[in-house]
Amino acid sequence: MDNQDEYLFNFRGYNFLRSIVSMNIVENMDDQEIRDDDVFIVTYPKSGTVWTQQILSLIYFDGHRNNTENIQIAERAPFFEYKSPNVDFAKMPSPRIFCTHLPYYLVPKVFKNKKVKILYIYRNPKDVLTSYFHYSNLVILFEASNSVETFMQAFLDGRVLGSNWFDHIRGWYEHRNDFNIMFLSYEDMKKDLRGSVLKICSFLEKELSKEDMEAVVRQATFQNMKSDPRANYDDIKKEIGTRNNEGTFLRKGTIGDWKHHLTVDQNERFDRIFNRNMKNIPLKFIWDMNE
Ligand code: A3P
Numbered sequence: 001m002d003n004q005d006e007y008l009f010n011f012r013g014y015n016f017l018r019s020i021v022s023m024n025i026v027e028n029m030d031d032q033e034i035r036d037d038d039v040f041i042v043t044y045p046k047s048g049t050v051w052t053q054q055i056l057s058l059i060y061f062d063g064h065r066n067n068t069e070n071i072q073i074a075e076r077a078p079f080f081e082y083k084s085p086n087v088d089f090a091k092m093p094s095p096r097i098f099c100t101h102l103p104y105y106l107v108p109k110v111f112k113n114k115k116v117k118i119l120y121i122y123r124n125p126k127d128v129l130t131s132y133f134h135y136s137n138l139v140i141l142f143e144a145s146n147s148v149e150t151f152m153q154a155f156l157d158g159r160v161l162g163s164n165w166f167d168h169i170r171g172w173y174e175h176r177n178d179f180n181i182m183f184l185s186y187e188d189m190k191k192d193l194r195g196s197v198l199k200i201c202s203f204l205e206k207e208l209s210k211e212d213m214e215a216v217v218r219q220a221t222f223q224n225m226k227s228d229p230r231a232n233y234d235d236i237k238k239e240i241g242t243r244n245n246e247g248t249f250l251r252k253g254t255i256g257d258w259k260h261h262l263t264v265d266q267n268e269r270f271d272r273i274f275n276r277n278m279k280n281i282p283l284k285f286i287w288d289m290n291e
Contacts, residue, residue: 004159007143014103017161019141020240022083029108032080033090036115039204040107041077041099044168045161046131047123048186049099050249051220053077054231055189055197056097056119058216059206064230065215073231101162104171104179114180117204120172123186124285125165126258126270129155131251133261136160138247141240148261156273166277173281187255187286193217222253256288 008015011026025032041056043049050073057076063069064076077097078087089096100107111118133151136142142161145151158164173183182203189196194217201208208216218224225231226248233249262270 003143004154007141008159008161012106013163014106015158015161015163016081017141020082022081025081026106029106030110032108034108034110034116035094035096036113037095039095039097039117039119040080040111041097042118042120042172042181043099043101044122044128044165045101046128046135048121048189049101050231050233051186051189051225051253052119052121053097053099054225055200055216055220056204058219059197059201059204059208060095060097065212065219070230072235074233074236101168103163103168104175112178114178116180118179118181119200119203120181120183121186121189122169122183122283124255124258124287125274126262126267126287127186127255128165129270130258130261132160134247134251135249138242138244139237139240140243144243149266152262152266152270156270166273169283170277170281173283183283185284185286190253190255190289191286193220222250226250226253254289255286255291259288 004015007018009018009021010016016026039056041049041052043052053073053076057073058065061069061076064071064073075084075087077099078084078089078092080098080100081102110116129152130148132155133145133148136151137144145154154160155165158167162168172181176183182199184196184199194213197213197216197220201213219228219231229235237249258267
């Protein structure tokens with residue numbers, strides 16, 4: 001992976017994807033219109049963004065929950081920093097749902113008034129790395145790498161969209177008191193989807209009937225999302241282009257796939273770096289489906 005400059009650009013220490021980021025938003029972050037009831041999903045890439053977009057849009061939009069509308073989740077909960085030709089942020093009805101990979105120090109300053117709700121979804125970084133490796137090799141907007149080793153070096157050095165995983169999560173966690181933020185892990189969502197949807201609803205101060213809750217949980221499972229054209233990103237896949245037809249955005253959707261990809265040596269190296277970087281961060285990480 002020697003061609004980062006072709007794919008990435010760095011702005012204030014953070015790597016953005018050159019082809020799809022709106023420079024206007026990035027450079028004028030504090031001028032963006034933010035409403036008090038906006039909700040932001042914040043993730044490092046490959047940590048469950050699409051899944052959370054689906055959950056939040058199912059919670060908020062009846063038409064999505066009841067299948068009466070046919071709008072992609074990418075348009076219901078658009079990326080804040082991307083060029084979104086199909087979405088006019090100003091015309092979105094409140095409460096607006098956005099997602100973003102921004103680090104804590106690049107979001108609009110108005111977030112510190114603690115009105116905007118932020119849901120930070122994190123995932124064990126070995127599965128993030130594994131998911132990211134496959135995704136970068138699939139999607140032509142990203143630089144492909146010929147081996148897990150090459151990708152792991154780039155990931156650990158932060159030479160990828162999202163920069164360094166440790167900086168991203170540490171930054172948001174250490175500044176959590178500046179924001180109205182809830183942390184939730186991908187693994188918690190995977191192991192207890194209903195419980196996680198309940199936690200999310202409680203954070204959003206949104207009460208759902210039992211039936212609506214059932215509908216959210218049912219439509220947010222991996223299998224159901226994979227077969228739902230509004231949620232599986234198949235259309236977006238065609239739009240942005242992939243290196244092969246077989247790969248899918250919703251790939252395995254599980255915990256612990258890293259075990260099939262990292263060697264013993266890579267795993268031990270990763271553990272050493274993880275332990276050094278995550279000292280004093282009491283977030284819980286789950287590395288295996290059976291944990
Ligand atoms: P895998 O590549 O490990 O399968 P993001 O949306 O941040 O890019 O994250 C993508 C990862 O989330 C992919 O992981 C994808 O399969 C997984 N994912 C998406 N929807 C999911 C769901 N309903 N349940 C579990 N995992 C899901």
